[in-house]
Amino acid sequence: MATIKTLARAVSCALSLSLISSASAQLDWSQIDNESLLHFQNIVRMDSTDPPGRELEVAEYLVSVLRNEGIDVEVLALEDHRPNVIARIPGNGSKRPLLLMAHTDTVNVDPEKWVFPPFSAHRDGGWIYGRGTVDDKDNVTAALMTLLLIKRQGLELDRDVIFLAEAGEEGATRIGIEYIVNEHFDRIDAEHCIAEGGSVVRQGGQVHYVGVQTVEKxxxxxxxxxxxxxxxxxxxxxxxxxxxxxxxxxxxxxxxxxxxxxxxxxxxxxxxxxxxxxxxxxxxxxxxxxxxxxxxxxxxxxxxxxxxxxxxxxxxxxxxxxxxxxxxxxxxxxxxxxxxxxxxxxxxxxxxxxxxxxxxxxxxxxxxxTSRNWRPGASTRLDTDAFRVIESVMQANYNATVIPTMSTGATDMAYLRARGIQCYGIGPAIDAEDGPLGFGAHSDQERIIESELYRFVRTHYEIVEQLAGAQ
Incomplete structure (x- = not known):
C-alpha cells in the first residue's frame, strides 16, 4: 500500500494548494481538470476486472487520497481483497444525508482485441481509452473530486455527504451493495443518492438530451x-x-x-x-x-x-x-x-x-x-428537491432538455430504492454513435471524451453543492 499512498499523496499535495487559496475563493477549473485527469488515469490503470474481482488497489488509492485531505474514511469488506470504501463529510444535520455511489470494479477484457491497452488510460484524439472509462470510473472520479472540493473549500453543509465506492457491482453484489445494505445500512442511509445509470446523449457532436435514470428493469x-x-x-x-x-x-x-x-x-x-x-x-x-x-x-x-x-x-x-x-x-x-x-x-x-x-x-x-442474482423493484420520484436540482444544473451545463429514463440494464441503485432512498443515475456526455461502433461500455475499445469527463466532474460537484450546501 506504500506505493499507492505515495502516488495518491503526490497527486493531492501537488494540486490541492493551487486550487483554492481560501474558503471563499473562486474555483480554478483548469487546475481541477488537471487533477481530475490524474486521478482518473491512475484509477483506470488499476486492473479491477470482475471476474476475478480485486478492487483492493483502487480502494487503497481512494482511502489514501481522502485521508490525506482529512476526510473520514471507513473500509468495510466481506472479502479482504474486495473492500468497500465509505467516506463522509458531516453537515449540520438539518437535512438527511446525500449519498454518492460508484463502483470500483469493471467487466473483464480480452487484451488482444484492444487497439490501446485496456489499462493504459491512453489519450488519443480527444478521447481517453480504457476499461472502466465510462463504467464506472468516471463516476468514481467525479464523486472523489466532489468530496475533495467540498473539504478544501470548507463548504458548509445542511446534510452529510457520503461517498460509497463499492465493490462487486459487475458480478458479485454479495460482497458489495448487498453486504453494505444488509449489514451496514446505517453507514449509508440517506434521503437521496446519485450514482451511475444516466448519460448525456450527443449526436453528431452536439448534445441531444440529458438522461437521468430514475427506474430500471x-x-x-x-x-x-x-x-x-x-x-x-x-x-x-x-x-x-x-x-x-x-x-x-x-x-x-x-x-x-x-x-x-x-x-x-x-x-x-x-x-x-x-x-x-x-x-x-x-x-x-x-x-x-x-x-x-x-x-x-x-x-x-x-x-x-x-x-x-x-x-x-x-x-x-x-x-x-x-x-x-x-x-x-x-x-x-x-x-x-x-x-x-x-x-x-x-x-x-x-x-x-x-x-x-x-x-x-x-x-x-x-x-x-431459474437462479439468478436479481434485484428488488422500486422507482424514484420526480417531485423531489434532488431531481429539481439535477434538472436545473444539467440544463445549465448542457443547454439541453433533461429526461427521466428507465434503464433496461441493472444497477445497484435498485437495492437502495427498495430501502426508500430516492436514487438518480447520471453520467457524462457520450456519442450515440460510439456504442454501435464498439466504443461503449463493456466494449473492446471503451472510451470517454476527455473534455466531457471534465464537464461531468464540474456538473457533479455543482449538483452536490446546491443539494447539500447550507441554504
Missing part, C-alpha cells in the same frame, strides 16, 4: 425444459424435445407482452417528442396511447429501429442459451433454453410466468424461473 431468468423419449436419429419422433423446445423459444421471442406506462416512461416519451423531428415526435406521442392502432404501429417501428426505446414499454424476453443433445444420431430425451427476462418494476413475476406458459401452450415444455 429487473433481471430474471426463465428456463424452458422440453422432455420426451430418447431415440435413434434415423427414426423421426413426434415428441422430439429439440423440436418442441424450438417452437417454445420462437413463441416466447415472438410474443408481445402487455405494454405498461409509468410516470417515468410517460415523461420520457413526452420529453423526447419535444426534442425530436416531427416524424419521431409523432411516434413517441403515439406510444403514449398503446391501445390505439397508431400506438401499435409506433411500437412495431420502435422494436425494429429503436429497440432500446421499445424495451422500456414492456417486460422483455431474449433467448440467450440453448442446451440439447450430445451426438448427431441420438434424439435426446431433454432440451433446455434460458431466457434473459427484464421485467418492468410493477410486473407480477408469477403472473408473467403464467402468461408465458399460456403463450407456449405445450405441457411437454416446463416454464420456470
Amino acid at each position: 429487473l433481471p430474471r431468468s426463465i428456463r424452458l425444459t422440453a422432455r420426451g423419449v430418447a431415440g435413434h436419429g434415423s427414426v423421426p419422433l413426434q415428441n422430439n424435445p429439440v423440436a418442441a423446445l424450438s417452437r417454445a423459444v420462437a413463441a416466447a421471442a415472438d410474443w408481445q407482452p402487455p405494454v405498461r406506462l409509468s410516470d417515468a416512461t410517460s415523461t420520457y416519451f413526452s420529453r423526447m417528442a419535444s426534442v425530436s423531428s416531427p416524424e419521431a415526435a409523432a411516434r413517441y406521442r403515439a406510444v403514449l396511447n398503446p391501445g390505439s392502432s397508431q400506438g401499435q404501429a409506433a411500437l412495431q417501428w420502435l422494436k425494429i429501429n429503436e429497440p432500446r426505446n421499445a424495451a422500456v414499454l414492456f417486460t422483455g424476453i431474449s433467448p440467450t442459451m440453448i442446451n440439447a443433445g450430445y451426438r448427431v444420431n441420438v434424439i435426446p430425451s431433454e432440451a433446455s433454453a434460458t431466457l434473459d427476462v427484464r421485467m418492468l418494476p410493477e410486473e407480477d413475476p408469477d403472473g408473467f410466468l403464467d402468461l408465458l406458459r399460456e403463450v407456449i401452450d405445450n405441457p411437454a415444455v416446463e416454464v420456470d424461473f
Whole structure:
C-alpha cells in the first residue's frame, strides 16, 4: 500500500494548494481538470476486472487520497481483497444525508482485441481509452473530486455527504451493495443518492438530451425444459424435445407482452417528442396511447429501429442459451433454453410466468424461473428537491432538455430504492454513435471524451453543492 499512498499523496499535495487559496475563493477549473485527469488515469490503470474481482488497489488509492485531505474514511469488506470504501463529510444535520455511489470494479477484457491497452488510460484524439472509462470510473472520479472540493473549500453543509465506492457491482453484489445494505445500512442511509445509470446523449457532436435514470428493469431468468423419449436419429419422433423446445423459444421471442406506462416512461416519451423531428415526435406521442392502432404501429417501428426505446414499454424476453443433445444420431430425451427476462418494476413475476406458459401452450415444455442474482423493484420520484436540482444544473451545463429514463440494464441503485432512498443515475456526455461502433461500455475499445469527463466532474460537484450546501 506504500506505493499507492505515495502516488495518491503526490497527486493531492501537488494540486490541492493551487486550487483554492481560501474558503471563499473562486474555483480554478483548469487546475481541477488537471487533477481530475490524474486521478482518473491512475484509477483506470488499476486492473479491477470482475471476474476475478480485486478492487483492493483502487480502494487503497481512494482511502489514501481522502485521508490525506482529512476526510473520514471507513473500509468495510466481506472479502479482504474486495473492500468497500465509505467516506463522509458531516453537515449540520438539518437535512438527511446525500449519498454518492460508484463502483470500483469493471467487466473483464480480452487484451488482444484492444487497439490501446485496456489499462493504459491512453489519450488519443480527444478521447481517453480504457476499461472502466465510462463504467464506472468516471463516476468514481467525479464523486472523489466532489468530496475533495467540498473539504478544501470548507463548504458548509445542511446534510452529510457520503461517498460509497463499492465493490462487486459487475458480478458479485454479495460482497458489495448487498453486504453494505444488509449489514451496514446505517453507514449509508440517506434521503437521496446519485450514482451511475444516466448519460448525456450527443449526436453528431452536439448534445441531444440529458438522461437521468430514475427506474430500471429487473433481471430474471426463465428456463424452458422440453422432455420426451430418447431415440435413434434415423427414426423421426413426434415428441422430439429439440423440436418442441424450438417452437417454445420462437413463441416466447415472438410474443408481445402487455405494454405498461409509468410516470417515468410517460415523461420520457413526452420529453423526447419535444426534442425530436416531427416524424419521431409523432411516434413517441403515439406510444403514449398503446391501445390505439397508431400506438401499435409506433411500437412495431420502435422494436425494429429503436429497440432500446421499445424495451422500456414492456417486460422483455431474449433467448440467450440453448442446451440439447450430445451426438448427431441420438434424439435426446431433454432440451433446455434460458431466457434473459427484464421485467418492468410493477410486473407480477408469477403472473408473467403464467402468461408465458399460456403463450407456449405445450405441457411437454416446463416454464420456470431459474437462479439468478436479481434485484428488488422500486422507482424514484420526480417531485423531489434532488431531481429539481439535477434538472436545473444539467440544463445549465448542457443547454439541453433533461429526461427521466428507465434503464433496461441493472444497477445497484435498485437495492437502495427498495430501502426508500430516492436514487438518480447520471453520467457524462457520450456519442450515440460510439456504442454501435464498439466504443461503449463493456466494449473492446471503451472510451470517454476527455473534455466531457471534465464537464461531468464540474456538473457533479455543482449538483452536490446546491443539494447539500447550507441554504
